[in-house]
Amino acid sequence: MGPRQLLDDLLGDLDAESADLDALVAGLDEHGWRTPTQAPGWTVAHQVAHLAWTDDVALLAATHPDAFAARLRDLAGDGDLTTVVDRTADVGAQRPAVDLLAGWRAGRAALADALRALPPDVRLPWFGPPMAPASMATARLMETWAHGQDVADALGAVRAPTARLRHVARLAVRTRDFAFGLHGRPVPAADFRVELTAPDGGTWAFGPPDAAQRVTGPALDLCLLAVRRRHRADTALVAAGADADAWLDVVQAFAGPPGPGRAPAPVRGGGT
Numbered sequence: 001m002g003p004r005q006l007l008d009d010l011l012g013d014l015d016a017e018s019a020d021l022d023a024l025v026a027g028l029d030e031h032g033w034r035t036p037t038q039a040p041g042w043t044v045a046h047q048v049a050h051l052a053w054t055d056d057v058a059l060l061a062a063t064h065p066d067a068f069a070a071r072l073r074d075l076a077g078d079g080d081l082t083t084v085v086d087r088t089a090d091v092g093a094q095r096p097a098v099d100l101l102a103g104w105r106a107g108r109a110a111l112a113d114a115l116r117a118l119p120p121d122v123r124l125p126w127f128g129p130p131m132a133p134a135s136m137a138t139a140r141l142m143e144t145w146a147h148g149q150d151v152a153d154a155l156g157a158v159r160a161p162t163a164r165l166r167h168v169a170r171l172a173v174r175t176r177d178f179a180f181g182l183h184g185r186p187v188p189a190a191d192f193r194v195e196l197t198a199p200d201g202g203t204w205a206f207g208p209p210d211a212a213q214r215v216t217g218p219a220l221d222l223c224l225l226a227v228r229r230r231h232r233a234d235t236a237l238v239a240a241g242a243d244a245d246a247w248l249d250v251v252q253a254f255a256g257p258p259g260p261g262r263a264p265a266p267v268r269g270g271g272t
Contacts, residue, residue, distance in 0.1 A: 003120035003134065010137040011112050013164045017141050018108050021048075021148035024157060026101065033097040037154040038229075038262065042089065044154055045100060047147045049092025050085060052104040054143065055111045058136060061124045062114040068125050081127065081256050111140070128255040142168045142253055146227035153229075161199040161220045169196055169219050172226035172253040173206045179252040188213065188243040196222055213241035215248065226253040228261040 001009070025033070025048060033045040042050075061068040075084050092100060115133040123130035131139065145168060152159050173194050177187045193211035196204045196219035204219055215222070221235035225248065232248055239245040252258050 007115065007120055007134045007137065010134055010141065010167070011116055013167065014108075014137050014141040014144065015112060016162075017144045017148070017164055020159065021051075021144060021151060022101075022105070024148070024151055024155060028097065030097050032155075033100075035154045037150040039150055041086070042150070043093060044151050045093035045095075045097065046089040047150050048100055048104050049095070050089040051144060051147055052100065052107050053088045053092055055104070055107040055140065058124075058126075058140065059107065059111045059114055061126060062111065062118060062133070062136070065125050072125070072127070082259075085256075108140075112137075126255075138167050138171055139254075142171055142227065145223070146229060146254070149224065149227070149229045163199060165199065165219050165223050166204055168223040168226065168253060169194075169204060170206065172222055172251055175253055176247060176251070179247070179250045182252065182258065183250040185246065185250065188247075190243070192241075192244050192247065194222075213239075213244040215239050215244050222251070223253075226251045228252065228259060231262050231264040233264040234262075 025044060028035075028044065033043065035044045036042070037044060037047060039046070057068070057071065060071060075081075095103070115137055118124075118133045120133060123132060124136055126136070141164065145164070148159070151157075173192075176192065180187045190213060191207045191211055193207040193209060193214045194205070195214070195216045197217065198204050198219050215237060217235065217237035221230070221237050224230035225232055225235055225237065237248055239248050250258075
C-alpha cells in the first residue's frame with residue numbers, strides 16, 4: 001500500500017471512529033453532557049471538548065507550523081501539559097452542548113481535509129517528535145477511541161470492537177521503547193512477538209515469530225491497557241519473559257505523562 005492510500009484509509013477510519021462517538025453523544029441533553037466520567041473532574045463534555053481542542057491544535061500544526069510553534073511556546077509558559085489539557089477541557093466543557101458538538105464536528109472535518117491535502121512525507125510539528133500526516137491521523141484515531149471509551153463507560157454503553165483497533169494496537173507496539181523510557185526503565189534489547197486475537201477472530205501479529213519475549217491475548221485488552229482505560233488485572237493478556245511482562249506494566253500508546261491509570265475492577269460476588 002502506498003503512502004497516499006495509507007493516509008486515505010487512516011482518515012476514513014478516523015472518520016468512522018469519530019462518527020461512533022458522535023452517535024453516543026448527539027442525543028444527550030445538557031444533563032447528559034454533564035455525566036461524570038472515570039477521569040477525575042471530567043464529564044462527557046470535557047472528553048469531547050478535549051478532542052475538539054486537540055483537533056484545532058493539530059489543524060494549526062498542519063496548516064501554519066510557525067503559528068503552532070508560537071502556540072507551543074505560549075502553552076509552555078502556562079504550566080505542564082497536564083495542567084494545560086485540564087484547563088482547556090474545562091473551558092470547552094462550559095459551552096452549550098449544541099455549540100460544543102458543532103465545533104467538534106467542524107474541527108475534525110477541517111483537520112481531515114488539511115491532512116489529506118498534505119504531501120504524505122511532510123513532517124508536522126507536535127508536542128513530541130514531528131509526525132507525518134499518517135502518524136497524526138493514527139494518533140487522532142487512538143485518542144478519539146480512548147476518550148470514546150471514557151464516554152461509553154460513563155453512559156453505560158458497550159461498544160463492539162472493530163478492525164480499527166489494529167491502528168491502536170500497532171501504535172502500542174511501536175511505542176514500546178518510549179513507554180519504557182517514560183517510566184525510567186531500561187529499554188529491552190530484543191524485539192517482542194505480539195500475537196493478538198482480532199475482533200473478527202483472526203490474528204494480528206507484530207514482531208519476529210521466533211522472539212523469546214512474547215505477549216498474547218485479545219487485541220481489545222491490549223488497546224484498553226495501552227490507553228490506560230483498564231487495569232492490567234482486568235485483561236486476559238499473557239506475557240512470556242520478564243521484559244514482556246514488564247512491558248504490560250508500562251505500555252502506553254499516547255504522548256505525555258501516564259497518569260494514575262484505572263484501578264482494578266472490584267471483585268463481585270462471594271461473601272460469607
